[in-house]
Amino acid sequence: xxxxxxxxxxxxxxxxxxxxxxxxxxxxxxxxxxxxxxxxxxxxxxxxxxxxxxxxxxxxxxxxxxxxxxxxxxxxxxxxxxxxxxxxxxxxxxxxxxxxxxxxxxxxxxxxxxxxxxxxxxxxxxxxxxxxxxxxxxxxxxxxxxxxxxxxxxxxxxxxxxxxxxxxxxxxxxxxxxxxxxxxxxxxxxxxxxxxxxxxxxxxxxxxxxxxxxxxxxxxxxxxxxxxxxxxxxxxxxxxxxxxxxxxxxxxxxxxxxxxxxxxxxxxxxxxxxxxxxxxxxxxxxxxxxxxxxxxxxxxxxxxxxxxxxxxxxxxxxxxxxxxxxxxxxxxxxxxxxxxxxxxxxxxxxxx
Amino acid sequence: xxxxxxxxxxxxxxxxxxxxxxxxxxxxxxxxxxxxxxxxxxxxxxxxxxxxxxxxxxxxxxxxxxxxxxxxxxxxxxxxxxxxxxxxxxxxxxxxxxxxxxxxxxxxxxxxxxxxxxxxxxxxxxxxxxxxxxxxxxxxxxxxxxxxxxxxxxxxxxxxxxxxxxxxxxxxxxxxxxxxxxxxxxxxxxxxxxxxxxxxxxxxxxxxxxxxxxxxxxxxxxxxxxxxxxxxxxxxxxxxxxxxxxxxxxxxxxxxxxxxxxxxxxxxxxxxxxxxxxxxxxxxxxxxxxxxxxxxxxxxxxxxxxxxxxxxxxxxxxxxxxxxxxxxxxxxxxxxxxxxxxxxxxxxxxxx
Numbered sequence: 001x002x003x004x005x006x007x008x009x010x011x012x013x014x015x016x017x018x019x020x021x022x023x024x025x026x027x028x029x030x031x032x033x034x035x036x037x038x039x040x041x042x043x044x045x046x047x048x049x050x051x052x053x054x055x056x057x058x059x060x061x062x063x064x065x066x067x068x069x070x071x072x073x074x075x076x077x078x079x080x081x082x083x084x085x086x087x088x089x090x091x092x093x094x095x096x097x098x099x100x101x102x103x104x105x106x107x108x109x110x111x112x113x114x115x116x117x118x119x120x121x122x123x124x125x126x127x128x129x130x131x132x133x134x135x136x137x138x139x140x141x142x143x144x145x146x147x148x149x150x151x152x153x154x155x156x157x158x159x160x161x162x163x164x165x166x167x168x169x170x171x172x173x174x175x176x177x178x179x180x181x182x183x184x185x186x187x188x189x190x191x192x193x194x195x196x197x198x199x200x201x202x203x204x205x206x207x208x209x210x211x212x213x214x215x216x217x218x219x220x221x222x223x224x225x226x227x228x229x230x231x232x233x234x235x236x237x238x239x240x241x242x243x244x245x246x247x248x249x250x251x252x253x254x255x256x257x258x259x260x261x262x263x264x265x266x267x268x269x270x271x272x273x274x275x276x277x278x279x280x281x282x283x284x285x286x287x288x289x290x291x292x293x294x295x296x297x298x299x300x301x302x303x304x305x306x307x308x309x310x311x312x313x314x315x316x317x318x319x320x321x322x323x324x325x326x327x328x329x330x331x332x333x334x335x336x337x338x339x340x341x342x343x344x345x346x347x348x349x350x351x352x
Numbered sequence: 353x354x355x356x357x358x359x360x361x362x363x364x365x366x367x368x369x370x371x372x373x374x375x376x377x378x379x380x381x382x383x384x385x386x387x388x389x390x391x392x393x394x395x396x397x398x399x400x401x402x403x404x405x406x407x408x409x410x411x412x413x414x415x416x417x418x419x420x421x422x423x424x425x426x427x428x429x430x431x432x433x434x435x436x437x438x439x440x441x442x443x444x445x446x447x448x449x450x451x452x453x454x455x456x457x458x459x460x461x462x463x464x465x466x467x468x469x470x471x472x473x474x475x476x477x478x479x480x481x482x483x484x485x486x487x488x489x490x491x492x493x494x495x496x497x498x499x500x501x502x503x504x505x506x507x508x509x510x511x512x513x514x515x516x517x518x519x520x521x522x523x524x525x526x527x528x529x530x531x532x533x534x535x536x537x538x539x540x541x542x543x544x545x546x547x548x549x550x551x552x553x554x555x556x557x558x559x560x561x562x563x564x565x566x567x568x569x570x571x572x573x574x575x576x577x578x579x580x581x582x583x584x585x586x587x588x589x590x591x592x593x594x595x596x597x598x599x600x601x602x603x604x605x606x607x608x609x610x611x612x613x614x615x616x617x618x619x620x621x622x623x624x625x626x627x628x629x630x631x632x633x634x635x636x637x638x639x640x641x642x643x644x645x646x647x648x649x650x651x652x653x654x655x656x657x658x659x660x661x662x663x664x665x666x667x668x669x670x671x672x673x674x675x676x677x678x679x680x681x682x683x684x685x686x687x688x689x690x691x692x693x694x695x696x697x698x699x700x701x702x703x704x
């Protein structure tokens with residue numbers, strides 16, 4: 001089927017661009033000291049994780065146990081869950097998962113370490129833990145190299161858990177300060193614990209700059225497989241590098257310059273990521289998606305020389321591609337404008 | 353099970369509040385000339401649509417054919433699809449649906465009317481159409497009473513379609529201008545077409561003011577069943593009227609004032625609806641959810657006298673409750689803090 005015949009709104013993916021993006025990123029990291037451990041939150045598709053592994057990725061990153069379960073069941077054997085796991089329900093699932101694949105997780109507090117230690121000690125097993133560190137993102141993570149080594153020593157002192165290194169989700173492009181943090185933390189860990197195997201950093205924006213983080217051992221980019229409008233705005237890619245678009249249709253042209261499409265916040269998300277407007281229309285790059293209702297996108301076509309008619313289909317590059325794949329049950333994959341397969345988004349909606 | 357034992361993040365609904373909200377709104381509209389036709393986009397649950405019908409609603413409103421299919425299959429017999437339906441795929445489904453329930457739809461252009469007319473003429477059937485009008489919302493809809501009657505006359509001239517009145521989604525609380533628009537349009541329709549049975553208006557915010565729209569025949573509120581932070585901010589309800597909360601857990605306390613929860617944009621949506629921050633924490637109303645990553649909510653507890661510990665669970669009233677129910681596969685219903693049932697959100701993810 002030609003993709004223009006698909007009913008709207010839907011998510012469509014250009015396989016040629018996916019192939020190029022996977023290869024280019026794999027080739028780049030192959031020239032560095034950094035191993036590649038892609039984050040699957042962008043695509044949520046085991047088939048694409050396997051493609052990434054075929055191109056040299058050493059494993060994958062998940063944010064949720066429920067995601068990791070899906071990918072482990074699909075045969076992925078090396079997974080990092082880059083999220084504090086707490087509570088009996090999740091810990092029991094984590095324990096079960098360690099029997100299916102090589103698994104690492106993270107902690108940024110004694111509370112999280114204690115939960116993991118208690119759970120795995122009871123099972124007479126051990127889980128690898130990376131200490132999550134905050135280098136300016138302002139999210140989770142201990143706040144200094146000293147705090148990192150202190151938590152590392154605490155892990156090393158407990159049963160059921162093994163200190164395996166550190167993990168950082170760096171704020172964009174501050175690679176030199178990330179390197180300073182990592183080098184200092186590694187030195188402290190080597191001196192006080194005796195080892196610090198893994199230093200995991202991540203993020204697609206400005207990822208090529210990560211090669212200056214010489215003390216890091218691996219990188220965890222996610223978005224690079226599809227790219228999106230936020231990466232275009234940061235000059236990290238161009239329109240032709242964007243593999244995923246939302247196919248939508250003009251359902252109303254109430255005034256000369258206003259167009260309404262059948263893709264709103266339920267199809268594109270309200271994520272702005274610091275941008276103005278809600279996506280880039282490939283056929284009308286001058287148009288502005290100025291507002292989203294749940295089922296309507298409100299478009300201002302004032303700046304467009306030609307303007308669309310009702311019934312016309314358009315392709316939208318979302319501001320932020322990752323949460324978009326969380327909204328759909330399936331994606332349509334195509335080459336040369338022809339759909340080649342439909343894949344269920346297996347890890348959609350995995351909240352636990 | 354006590355709701356505090358549920359794993360996080362999840363959506364929980366206080367059935368007592370739902371009962372109160374349904375009854376209060378039904379009682380209010382019973383005192384007016386307006387029939388009540390709730391929009392199901394808020395809850396997406398056939399069980400709650402039935403509860404609304406038991407309390408005097410005359411039918412329901414859906415935004416998508418796929419939603420209407422689910423509710424018709426659940427036995428709902430009177431449905432308005434308040435959305436332009438176009439394209440063969442959707443028209444064929446619409447036609448099939450008219451054999452299962454009493455159905456009305458809308459149009460704001462000849463293009464949409466032509467598609468409906470062609471489809472239903474071929475079937476030797478007729479579908480009721482309301483002309484969608486724009487009274488300042490700036491979304492779909494014809495722009496004037498004159499344009500409404502012109503399209504109404506066009507519908508009346510075609511086979512397979514029946515002009516059944518007008519529909520408006522009014523911008524908040526401009527009820528007098530809505531009444532002026534409706535009265536003028538109705539007069540034109542009566543003079544030029546001979547009838548104008550249904551005048552459908554809608555929206556929860558300021559809905560009690562809608563009683564001054566004396567020419568309208570029905571109202572289509574959605575959010576009132578749960579309420580949310582946007583309605584609190586408009587002084588339309590208080591915290592105790594909010595039936596749905598997202599149960600989340602503190603997973604990290606990296607600094608004295610920063611807390612991170614396991615509910616981000618995948619659990620709360622990025623919808624701001626003109627507000628600052630991303631929801632109201634019932635236990636910490638002074639706290640600010642200042643940012644959302646996909647799986648992390650970033651909270652500033654500076655203004656709170658007591659601050660939570662890791663592992664503590666909190667209840668968040670979302671800014672906008674409707675798209676939140678689109679993110680979860682199930683909701684947990686409770687009374688007196690005990691879960692009484694788990695319902696699949698049957699119409700979640702209905703994009704077509």
